Amino acid sequence: FAFSESYKLLFIARSLQGIGSSCSSVAGMGMLASVYPDDEERGNAMGIALGGMAMGVLVGPPFGSVMYEFVGKAAPFLVLAALALLDG
Structure with a gap:
């Protein structure tokens, strides 16, 4: 996303993001279900x-738009990449 210049590359990046998000969401819920056997x-x-996922959906767009406006197009994506690297 950060360095793409064409619609095709943006489409591919968004598709990969959607696939990764669906995999991590399902895996995360499965891990919670196995750790907490009590209903x-x-x-x-x-x-x-x-609730945390919903908070991300609410906070993400305003954060991205502020970063885009004041820092540059690549900034929100690079910040998120750095957070993912730290998380890993």
Whole structure:
């Protein structure tokens, strides 16, 4: 995303992001289900996880637009890449 100049490359990058997101979401929920065998604890853990995902959906677009406007087109993607690297 950060260095693409064509629509085709943006489409490929977004497709890969969607595939990765779906895989990590399903795997994460599966891990929570295996760690919390009790129904009530599992429900609470999944509620927190889904709340965090919803917070990302709410905070992401304003963050990206501010970074894009004041720092540059590549900035939001490079910040997220650095966060993913630190997380890994």
